[in-house]
Structures are given as C-alpha cells and as structure tokens.
Amino acid sequence: MITKxxxxxxxxDFLEGNLSSENxxxxxxxxxxxxxxxxxxxxxxxxxxxxxxxxxxxxxxxSLMHKKRFIFPIWAKYSSSAAxxxxxxxxxxxxxxxxxSETNITIDSPIAQNTSKPIIIEENxxxxxxxxxxIEKMKNTSFPSKEAQTTTPKVVSQTQTEPKANDxxxxxxxxxxxxxxxxxxxxxxxxxxxxxxxxxxxxxxxxxxxxVYKDNTNSYLSPYMKNKHxxxxxxxxxDRVDKTQDSFNNALAYxxxxxxxxxxxxxxxx
Amino acid sequence: MTEKEYKLCVDNFADAxxxxxxxxxxxxxxxxxxxxxxxxxxxxxKEGVDFLKAKSYIFTTAYHTMINDIKYNAQKDSLxxxxxxxxxxxxxxxDVLNEALDRLPKVQKxxxxxxxYEGYAYKEIAEILSLTEENVKIxxxxxxxxxxxxxxxxxxxx
Numbered sequence: 116m117i118t119k120x121x122x123x124x125x126x127x128d129f130l131e132g133n134l135s136s137e138n139x140x141x142x143x144x145x146x147x148x149x150x151x152x153x154x155x156x157x158x159x160x161x162x163x164x165x166x167x168x169x170x171x172x173x174x175x176x177x178s179l180m181h182k183k184r185f186i187f188p189i190w191a192k193y194s195s196s197a198a199x200x201x202x203x204x205x206x207x208x209x210x211x212x213x214x215x216s217e218t219n220i221t222i223d224s225p226i227a228q229n230t231s232k233p234i235i236i237e238e239n240x241x242x243x244x245x246x247x248x249x250i251e252k253m254k255n256t257s258f259p260s261k262e263a264q265t266t267t268p269k270v271v272s273q274t275q276t277e278p279k280a281n282d283x284x285x286x287x288x289x290x291x292x293x294x295x296x297x298x299x300x301x302x303x304x305x306x307x308x309x310x311x312x313x314x315x316x317x318x319x320x321x322x323x324x325x326x327v328y329k330d331n332t333n334s335y336l337s338p339y340m341k342n343k344h345x346x347x348x349x350x351x352x353x354d355r356v357d358k359t360q361d362s363f364n365n366a367l368a369y370x371x372x373x374x375x376x377x378x379x380x381x382x383x384x385x
Numbered sequence: 386m387t388e389k390e391y392k393l394c395v396d397n398f399a400d401a402x403x404x405x406x407x408x409x410x411x412x413x414x415x416x417x418x419x420x421x422x423x424x425x426x427x428x429x430x431k432e433g434v435d436f437l438k439a440k441s442y443i444f445t446t447a448y449h450t451m452i453n454d455i456k457y458n459a460q461k462d463s464l465x466x467x468x469x470x471x472x473x474x475x476x477x478x479x480d481v482l483n484e485a486l487d488r489l490p491k492v493q494k495x496x497x498x499x500x501x502y503e504g505y506a507y508k509e510i511a512e513i514l515s516l517t518e519e520n521v522k523i524x525x526x527x528x529x530x531x532x533x534x535x536x537x538x539x540x541x542x543x
Contacts, residue, residue, distance in 0.1 A: 123523045173403040
C-alpha cells in the first residue's frame, strides 16, 4: 500500500529497477492522484554517490589487539575507583583475617581475652560484668551442651528451623538466634557467630563488623570475612535463610542497627 | 570468532568504522573513543560473534554506541538544509558533497554513509540501524534528493 509516508521507498525501487509490475502500476496510480510528488523522480540523481575519504585511518590498530594490554573502555573509567576499593578490601583480608584463618581462637587465647567485652542485650542485666568474670563465665557457660550436640543430628531437618525453648540455654549471653543451629552474638564491636553443631565453649569465631548482609533477593556473609570457617558457615547460612526468614530478618535488623552505632560501647571496660 | 579472526577484523574494518563515525560525529576524538569501545565489546563477545557477520556486528555496535554518546546527542539536526555558508570556497564536487552531507539529518546521513561507503544492502542497513527496510529506502531517497538540491543551488551560484 503506497502512501504519502512511504512513496519514496517505491520511487527508489522504481528508479533502481526493483519494482514489480504490480507495484509499478500502483505507483503510477498514486502519482496520478498526487502529481506534486512526480517531480521528485527528476530530483533524484543516482550519480551522486559519496565516496569515502581514504585519508581517514585509524593509526593505532595495535591498541585494539589486546596483547595482554587492555584498553580502558569508556565505562571502565568510572569503575576504576571501585577496583581500588576492592583491592583494599582484598589487602585487608590478608592483613587482618588470615592470621585467624588456620587457628581456632579459644576463649583462653589472648586475642579473645582482649577483644571479648560483654554486650548486654538482656534488659534485666544492668551491671556490666568485669572482663575476668566474663571470661570465667564464658568458660563455664553451658553453651549448647555436649549432650545437646550429641543428640542434634548433623543434618538439621526442616522441622527444626524454629528454635526450641530448651535449645536456648544461655539466657544472659547476648545473641541472636538465626535458626536452631546458627547463632549470632555480639561482643563489643565484634560479632561472633557459630553453628551449634560446631559450637564448643572453647571454639569461637570472631569477625569484625557485619556478618550477614542482604540484597533484594539473596543473603550473603559479609565480604570482609574470608576463612575456611566462614566458608563453611556461608553454606549453612544460605541453606537456612529461606527457612528462617523472619528470625534472619530480625537478626539482620539488629545487626544493622547496632553495628555502626553500638549503644553498648559506652559500657566498655576501662 | 577466534583471536586471529578478531585481528583480521581490526585490520580490515577499523578504518572503515572510523570513517563512518567521523562523518557522523564530526569529531575525531569522539569517533576514536566510540571505535575503541566498539572493539572492546567485540573482543569480549568474540566467542558469540560469527566471523562472517563480524562487520555488521561492528557497525551495529558502533552505531548504537554512537547514538548513546552525549556529544553526538547534543548535535542538532540542521533545520535548514542550505545557503548558510560561502559555497564558492569549494573547488570540486567532492568537497561540495561533503558539505552537503554534513547538512543531512543524522539518520539520513548514517543511512547514506552505510550505503555509499560500505555498499551495504538496504536490508543490512535496516538491521544495523534498527530501522525497517522501507524506512532505509525513504531515508536514502530523501538524502539523495537533498544532495542534488544542494549541488543544484551551487550550480546556479557558480
């Protein structure tokens, strides 16, 4: 169907000899009805072809060859700062976290003694325990007891996703239950976490700053942590998050609320 | 496409793409940036690009990178086609045609450059520019009529 909007395409085909006889008739009819367009046939000059300016050449073809050298595309100019940040993060891993990666930090270790400061979450606790007391307490505290551990199967079934009352043994220990097998607790700015399966009184993993963060769809362990224990935990967290979404969200909210502005930090022992 | 074929693409098509980009953007630096960006994209996607279709891929990528370029977007299509500069300074038809080319609306310019510089078929031009084939023909027709117009008006002056 030839219209005022597309007749020029037909004119071009006609001039180049590519119009079928049927379309040719249609075009003739169209031009009879719209004689004002007929002149355009004369205005078209096939001979006016443009020829490329061969003087324009891209001299630096080597730069496109990717010989171990990479050209910065336009977008990369803006991502270079992100790369620097990533490098710094990577560097901080090696600097701060690796020393702990192969060693289980025990409660008795100097590191634990130096860093474990009590954070009181339970409202009924108003007095801050002395540091020695805390360590003593932690030693003596019946963390999920060995009996509990022996009765807890290694593979936690879905029916166990809500914490049972007798699983929460340590009333006064600041902690957040993410599930019946994942526990998060906070010691000063250090947030510690463990899986009850692995949790023994002499085995605490401490990692500075945020443990778990979440984007729209997924939950992750903080990228600031990297050691084999965290890798184990990461798998376990990700397996469980969906099943314990509410408690996870609560824990996350708690962590986010407290991580930057820790209301307990004023209680730091002198 | 293999790395070897990628290099053939650079050797064979970089100049042509640069000419196409320079004519469209009227700016050598922008054209080079877009060219480099285009070849980075080709390098990253080379496994998925058929060597036989690489030239079209390069022109398509270059064109779409260009129309997202800020400087190119800042250019306005000239509303009046002719009679603003001293045409007597041009000595031959080629210069006149180049001047006329600069006065075409962007899409007509891109279309006719692919047709005349690269000899692409209308259908291929349509694919590269994301237009219909009919639209390509209309643009080419209008562009050539305008070029003829422009030269005709010079003839009258000279």
